[in-house]
Amino acid sequence: MQPRPRIPEATVARLAVYLRVLSGLADGGRGTVSSGELASAAGVNPAGLRKDLSHLGPCGVRGVGYEVATLRDRIAGVLGMETAHACVLVGLGNLGSALAGYGGFGSRGFEFVGLFDASPARVGQQVGGRPVRPMEELDEVVATTRATIGVIATPAEVAQPVCDRLTAAGVRSILNFAPVALTAPAGVHVRQVDLSVELQVLAFLDKQRGPVSALGDALSPAATRPATPVGRMA
Amino acid sequence: MQPRPRIPEATVARLAVYLRVLSGLADGGRGTVSSGELASAAGVNPAGLRKDLSHLGPCGVRGVGYEVATLRDRIAGVLGMETAHACVLVGLGNLGSALAGYGGFGSRGFEFVGLFDASPARVGQQVGGRPVRPMEELDEVVATTRATIGVIATPAEVAQPVCDRLTAAGVRSILNFAPVALTAPAGVHVRQVDLSVELQVLAFLDKQRGPVSALGDALSPAATRPATPVGRMA
């Protein structure tokens, strides 16, 4: 089975997690891992992990496990991490500023090559070591840096026009933090992250499972098996 | 079919989105909506929306649509939004501060009743109008406020101990922004939001679909149908 036939999106998301764990193991000088150990560190089921990895073709040694550094590089290659990705970020309120200053992006090969805001009060300020630019410069920056990813952290009202601007400028993928569904041209990928929705799902689960009692509800010998099929490395 | 037999989690997440759209429509004085219009505003397929709503029992008028205010209240009730939810937040770096100051939570019935940080430098500061408290006060605050939701925005290294602390204090649900898989006792719900993973999925999709050409790749009459099956209200 060639590594061609397209990798499921759910698998891609998990590969990113495996990659992070593997990087940590490699930095710790670890040589090999078993699927079981890697799976528990990533919070997934071992069989599922092996199935995920099977999409990249055989990359382990039977009876032994996976070679940490090799597997890391393999996944990094599949995910397109060998080359850095240029991103632009629009909207530097609290959330946007947090994203601009978040070290986790840079260390994973993503670089913000442009920060933009419509507010004159913010333009010119430095955020995360980079200057905030006016919206007028967006097209130019996207063109010269060949940025392919745009991150929207604006108020909901302006998210759609910003999206239009980004796609017109040549951005091919958008990560949207504004609480609105965006319309984008065909071929442009949009991912939505909605903080309030996450919280509301939790509140619902609480309501479902929770109304049993307000306290002392650790009735059953619960701690035997984690509800979350997760464990950090054994 | 009673509204009992449990609602799928995927549906719950979308109900939260419908609720937001409905609130907007209601504020705009709108009386009724059809499934088609609501679906396009929420970025989903009309049939799927109707199926989602079917979980709450019949709540529309055939041949007409849904009564906006009624449906809003119905969903709000199912989601447990009638009563405010007390949350505690741990970790007030850039991201945590952004979350603490984010208006979208308060307006949806979530209130941060406690902000905590381990760094003495941050303790005592005001964030989003609330004081940052030392970790020592966590148990007490959770107990007195009956907070059921905990949000973790700490560095990855301390996320697990913080999680342990929160669950020990009585928190039943956790929203984790730290890039690690958490282990929690049975019955505690954990949701993971991983910003880097989102970006990596986008980068992968770019790589898959993208290597065709760097520019001028709007070859086909693309704008005819949005790739994202979305549209804001027609």
Add this chain to the structure above:
DNA sequence: CCATGTGAACCGGTTCACAGCG
């Protein structure tokens, strides 16, 4: 003998097409 790799059952969720009702 151990851990990988994978075909096949399984499951939840999505889509479709139409029945039901104002």
Add this chain to the structure above:
DNA sequence: CGCTGTGAACCGGTTCACATGG
């Protein structure tokens, strides 16, 4: 006649059990 509500097909992803091979 229009739009809701839903049973049934469909599909992708997950889990399981075992065959494969160092």
